Amino acid sequence: MKSLLVKNIGQARRPVRSRNFRTMGSSIYQPEFSYAQIFSSWMGSFLGIATLAYLSVHTQYPLIAAPFGATAVLAFAVPDSPLAQPRNLIGGNLIGAIVCITLVYAFGTAPWVMALAVATAIKLMQLTKTLHPPGGAVALVGVMSEASWDFLLTPVLTGSIVILLCTIAFNNLVPGRLYPKH
Template sequence: MQRKRKLPGYQKSFTFKLIRGLLPLGRQRITQVKSRILKEASAKPFWDSYQQILLSYLGSFLGIAVLTYLTIHSGYPLIAAPLGATAVLVFAVPDSPMAQPRNVIGGSCIAAITCVSLVQLFGSEAWVMALAVATAIKLMQLTKTLHPPGGAIALLGVTSQASWDFVWTPILAGSLVLVFCTIIFNNLVSGKPYPKHWF
């Protein structure tokens, strides 16, 4: 007669049995994710030509220089760190849907309004930062104005305890100036039609 092996107490628990039962699924899922990542990583990245790199360099220099000049001489703050990320989009990948005027202006303003509203309601606690970024992303998706620098705008607004002036300057005014510079530069200098669409 074979004696039953006595299991330690924790091995009898429901949680242990559940985790033990899910481990094969976990290993299988990890293998699937790993193969998907390696498969995606095997695709060759898109590289710009040297001419396009030079044009992106000149355009972004022009756009940020204009913002800086206007900030110094107008007395209004027209420049903020997220506008540097906007310059990357509008000058390096102007064909991207996220670089179109609707997204640049609309997405930036939605993010600014979101963060200022949350700061007014809840202050600048750590959880408000997360809430501002997540809410801004969701609102940009719902309005079809997704613009990645909008996440940075929402975060910057909360960390700096922004007031309603933040929406007008630097965000709205800075976005308008960058879009204007992009239209002039891309159509007259680089020969790339911009924008692809307004709305």
């Protein structure tokens, strides 16, 4: 017997057909990118992450962390997004770091602390209008790595500033892109 997805009990005989599973390529829910935009996103993210990695190796300060990969996606692939703007990029990552450090000092690194860190970071980012999804990842990574106050300066603050400067420089050199938007 086939099971059907239904919109509600009153319409049990009418199946819901999801376009998400039938559509190949871009759909109405996904932005479409030209080849020039794809190349620009690729080049910008490569240069931004390479700069962080190079500085990390040559200064021997940990300036790179996994959440910066997600920051690069936002900053270089969708620079017009409110989530990719400087206030969100710096503020969201700092909030994630402050939350995780505070919770690690207060409660340790238990699994529930990981969940509390992400949830609290999201709440504070929403309240301060600095929502930046990688900030939630910063909170999680910080708890997982038993972050101390050093984590706030390196990699979070310094790494965020470096990736922001790369984003500003690169996106303003690409024709048709203007960053920041607001």
